Amino acid sequence: MRQRRLALGPSMLDDVAIRVRQNVGIVTAVLLFCVLYVLYNLAHPKGFSSAVLVQNGDEIFALAMLAMAQTVPVLASGLDLSVGAVMTMVGCFASYLLTGTAGGAPLHLDIFGLHLSLGTFPGGISGILLGIVVCLAIGALAGLINGCVVVYGRIQPIIATLATGAVYIGIALFLRPTPGGKIDEDLNWALTNSLGDFAATVHIFDDGAASWFAPVAWIPVPFVLLVLIALLVWVPFRRSVLGRAVYAVGSAEGAAYMSGLPIDRAKIAAFTLAGFFAGCGGLFLAIQTSSGNADIPQAGAYTLNSIASVVIGGTSLLGGTGSAIGSIFGAMILRVISFFFRIFDIAPLLQPLFEGLILLAAVSIGALGVLRVRNTLELFR
Amino acid sequence: MPGAVVTQGAFLELSGISKRYAGVRALEGVDFACERGKIHAVLGENGAGKSTLIKIIAGVVQPDAGSMRLAGSDVSFATPSAANAAGVVCIFQELSLMPDLSVADNVSIASPPRRFGLIDARAQRRRAEQLLAEIGCEDVNPLMRVRDLPLSRRQIVEIAKALGKKPQLLILDEATSALTSADVEKVYAMLARLKSEGVAILYISHRMHEVEALADRASVFRNGRHIETFDKGRRSTAEIVQLMIGRDIATQYPPKPARTSVKPMLALDNLSWEGRLDRISLRVGAGEIVGLGGLDGQGQKSLLLALFGVLRGISGRVTVEDREVRPGSPAVAKSAGIALVPEDRKTEGLMLPMSISDNLVVASLDAISTGPLVDRAKESEAVKRAIARLQIKIGAASDAVSTLSGGNQQKVVLAKWLMTEPRIILLNDPTRGIDVGTKQELYRLMRELADQGAAILFYSTDYDELIGCCDRVAIMYDGRIVRELEGDELTETNIIASALNIDAAAPAGTGAVHA
Numbered sequence: 001m002r003q004r005r006l007a008l009g010p011s012m013l014d015d016v017a018i019r020v021r022q023n024v025g026i027v028t029a030v031l032l033f034c035v036l037y038v039l040y041n042l043a044h045p046k047g048f049s050s051a052v053l054v055q056n057g058d059e060i061f062a063l064a065m066l067a068m069a070q071t072v073p074v075l076a077s078g079l080d081l082s083v084g085a086v087m088t089m090v091g092c093f094a095s096y097l098l099t100g101t102a103g104g105a106p107l108h109l110d111i112f113g114l115h116l117s118l119g120t121f122p123g124g125i126s127g128i129l130l131g132i133v134v135c136l137a138i139g140a141l142a143g144l145i146n147g148c149v150v151v152y153g154r155i156q157p158i159i160a161t162l163a164t165g166a167v168y169i170g171i172a173l174f175l176r177p178t179p180g181g182k183i184d185e186d187l188n189w190a191l192t193n194s195l196g197d198f199a200a201t202v203h204i205f206d207d208g209a210a211s212w213f214a215p216v217a218w219i220p221v222p223f224v225l226l227v228l229i230a231l232l233v234w235v236p237f238r239r240s241v242l243g244r245a246v247y248a249v250g251s252a253e254g255a256a257y258m259s260g261l262p263i264d265r266a267k268i269a270a271f272t273l274a275g276f277f278a279g280c281g282g283l284f285l286a287i288q289t290s291s292g293n294a295d296i297p298q299a300g301a302y303t304l305n306s307i308a309s310v311v312i313g314g315t316s317l318l319g320g321t322g323s324a325i326g327s328i329f330g331a332m333i334l335r336v337i338s339f340f341f342r343i344f345d346i347a348p349l350l351q352p353l354f355e356g357l358i359l360l361a362a363v364s365i366g367a368l369g370v371l372r373v374r375n376t377l378e379l380f381r
Numbered sequence: 382m383p384g385a386v387v388t389q390g391a392f393l394e395l396s397g398i399s400k401r402y403a404g405v406r407a408l409e410g411v412d413f414a415c416e417r418g419k420i421h422a423v424l425g426e427n428g429a430g431k432s433t434l435i436k437i438i439a440g441v442v443q444p445d446a447g448s449m450r451l452a453g454s455d456v457s458f459a460t461p462s463a464a465n466a467a468g469v470v471c472i473f474q475e476l477s478l479m480p481d482l483s484v485a486d487n488v489s490i491a492s493p494p495r496r497f498g499l500i501d502a503r504a505q506r507r508r509a510e511q512l513l514a515e516i517g518c519e520d521v522n523p524l525m526r527v528r529d530l531p532l533s534r535r536q537i538v539e540i541a542k543a544l545g546k547k548p549q550l551l552i553l554d555e556a557t558s559a560l561t562s563a564d565v566e567k568v569y570a571m572l573a574r575l576k577s578e579g580v581a582i583l584y585i586s587h588r589m590h591e592v593e594a595l596a597d598r599a600s601v602f603r604n605g606r607h608i609e610t611f612d613k614g615r616r617s618t619a620e621i622v623q624l625m626i627g628r629d630i631a632t633q634y635p636p637k638p639a640r641t642s643v644k645p646m647l648a649l650d651n652l653s654w655e656g657r658l659d660r661i662s663l664r665v666g667a668g669e670i671v672g673l674g675g676l677d678g679q680g681q682k683s684l685l686l687a688l689f690g691v692l693r694g695i696s697g698r699v700t701v702e703d704r705e706v707r708p709g710s711p712a713v714a715k716s717a718g719i720a721l722v723p724e725d726r727k728t729e730g731l732m733l734p735m736s737i738s739d740n741l742v743v744a745s746l747d748a749i750s751t752g753p754l755v756d757r758a759k760e761s762e763a764v765k766r767a768i769a770r771l772q773i774k775i776g777a778a779s780d781a782v783s784t785l786s787g788g789n790q791q792k793v794v795l796a797k798w799l800m801t802e803p804r805i806i807l808l809n810d811p812t813r814g815i816d817v818g819t820k821q822e823l824y825r826l827m828r829e830l831a832d833q834g835a836a837i838l839f840y841s842t843d844y845d846e847l848i849g850c851c852d853r854v855a856i857m858y859d860g861r862i863v864r865e866l867e868g869d870e871l872t873e874t875n876i877i878a879s880a881l882n883i884d885a886a887a888p889a890g891t892g893a894v895h896a
Binding site for chain 1: 686
């Protein structure tokens with residue numbers, strides 16, 4: 001039947017049907033998030049207010065970035081166990097580089113009883129911008145190293161990143177043996193509140209009082225950042241030849257090779273981009289908490305939650321299908337579940353149980369395709 | 382070399398090309414040429430060297446010796462993309478598509494149309510639509526994922542992908558094997574158009590009627606050598622079959638017992654699966670070795686997998702000793718007394734890093750266990766017996782099975798199954814990549830097992846082996862059993878003719894290549 005309908009020529013309706021069928025995982029995740037979030041706001045005494053949105057946006061951002069980070073290697077059928085470590089390490093760097101001290105901040109390091117002075121890092125606005133760039137570059141560099149170890153060391157991604165992740169945590173512990181450091185207060189305020197607060201802090205749009213600005217002033221800054229990063233980094237990557245090669249490698253590496261695609265470059269790019277996204281998450285977490293903290297359990301939890309987000313967002317762990325956008329929604333679903341615990345006063349100890357059940361349900365839906373396999377040997381390939 | 386080609390105006394010229402794989406000769410001193418505007422068929426049995434030939438031309442493998450000239454200048458392609466860049470494009474048997482990407486993505490994968498540095502999805506889609514229209518298959522929506530297309534449509538996409546590379550020399554390796562007959566006509570029309578545009582076309586097919594309909598010229602390969610090249614109509618079908626045979630090696634086979642009436646052990650009635658197996662009915666008696674013949678990929682492997690419970694959604698009846706069985710999994714098949722020596726011993730037959738003894742007992746753990754525990758004494762006893770019975774050459778039984786030679790590994794696979802004392806033994810090309818000595822041991826063992834009352838179903842790509850070992854051979858074509866050969870009928874000529882699904886038993890001349 002379907003064949004006949006297609007034979008009439010590719011109509012718009014068919015195109016839409018095909019796109020929905022192909023993105024059923026993402027669509028499900030988006031719908032599930034919407035339902036959960038509306039329910040949450042209905043139950044919340046101050047639901048549907050800018051304050052609640054801002055608070056949620058701050059809580060979601062870092063995990064959403066890590067979910068995006070995890071998506072890229074997964075698409076190339078690898079797993080990156082170092083995303084949490086990269087986040088933590090970049091956060092520790094940020095707690096040195098984003099102090100915003102006027103006239104610059106002296107950089108010094110106390111290791112093994114040595115007092116090393118590393119010069120002065122510039123302060124002020126330009127110093128902060130430079131600090132952000134350096135932090136993101138550190139994240140991308142960590143990812144690049146992961147990619148090179150995987151490609152040139154011919155080591156499986158899961159074990160390569162387990163090792164490099166430990167190294168990155170080690171660096172973070174060197175930098176911040178105990179939580180500390182400082183982040184510029186204005187930067188903290190500007191990025192973790194609404195657009196109106198942002199404009200007021202950086203003195204644009206009449207300090208946010210411009211009449212045309214009012215309708216959007218309630219939007220949380222982290223939400224805007226998320227959309228910007230998705231649109232300016234992920235979407236172009238997905239439509240680039242390299243991004244296409246990442247999907248191709250995850251789908252059928254042999255066929256990708258036979259088609260003359262740059263397989264090695266694609267894998268390195270996937271891990272580098274993962275490092276960049278993880279760096280974004282670490283940077284924000286540091287800004288949000290105004291400190292650097294080499295928190296090992298937190299790094300591990302973020303890594304595992306990023307994998308869960310990827311799966312809930314409809315990306316196959318086998319690679320080749322899915323999208324970082326889906327993973328953002330996967331991360332938001334995980335977070336909204338924890339919000340419910342606050343609203344309904346459920347014992348927080350139950351939270352892992354519920355998160356686990358949701359993850360199981362999501363994975364089961366993805367596994368339904370197994371029932372269609374006609375040659376059971378294919379299940380093992 | 383007889384019938385050397387006139388090489389004036391040749392577009393592609395190979396001279397003295399040789400290639401060995403791990404000491405096994407695949408091609409030996411091959412001279413070959415093809416011209417623009419001609420469709421050139423390459424013919425030969427399984428393993429005649431056709432695949433190696435095109436892999437060398439397409440840059441997938443490098444020859445050990447010899448040179449290649451394209452349009453008058455020396456070339457050597459290090460990768461498939463280098464060959465593509467020179468206009469040499471190959472449509473391989475194993476599809477080179479990425480199943481999770483869309484048709485449009487796949488068609489333009491090598492060099493997608495770009496806008497501002499990014500892939501232009503709309504242009505890419507138009508391009509896919511155009512190329513599909515050139516083949517006459519507008520009904521494939523370029524947005525569809527390749528994974529969701531049936532095999533026949535995937536092959537069309539593969540052809541569209543090749544066309545998009547603007548080939549000067551197009552190689553089709555069994556590229557129509559999965560197509561529906563309507564699509565085959567469309568592909569023929571497309572090839573005729575390319576030919577008129579001056580493209581050189583190399584066409585590898587096992588389907589003689591296709592070759593008759595399409596080819597302007599044909600070359601026959603045998604045992605890695607180029608035997609003869611002739612123009613359309615110069616050779617009859619029977620003569621071509623003769624050229625393809627002509628083997629020189631003589632292997633010793635154990636004598637076949639006189640044919641007596643046997644009681645059927647395994648009976649299949651109208652077995653069908655997913656359009657790959659088509660109403661197969663077959664009897665295998667106790668004490669009988671029945672061969673499965675035909676060209677590669679006509680459903681023989683699927684048939685064995687179906688009997689062993691690997692395939693889902695099978696229709697038809699399977700009877701073992703008058704009792705109907707429904708093999709739903711290999712475990713069920715095993716308990717029904719069925720054993721399978723699988724196609725790929727390295728992935729499906731053995732657990733390579735595990736020890737020889739672990740591999741030997743893995744299918745018969747019940748027999749050597751008391752309660753939940755494996756009885757070490759029984760285990761080593763069983764292992765010793767198996768090694769002695771098949772004369773497996775080993776250092777110690779605790780060595781990893783990967784340390785054994787191919788022939789001894791295959792013996793371990795067989796010994797593993799013999800421990801389950803099977804009534805029905807399915808063999809999937811068990812002598813592939815095995816030395817002659819071990820082959821002969823396996824032949825003897827097969828006959829011995831049959832004499833002890835087992836029913837053996839034996840798939841082999843080697844026709845000589847089928848003739849030497851089997852009491853009866855069922856030839857498969859396109860998922861069906863087209864002929865059963867027995868006794869005096871069991872000749873190479875008959876096997877090849879049935880495998881090609883042509884009637885070569887007719888007197889020479891009547892089956893001519895469109896004389």
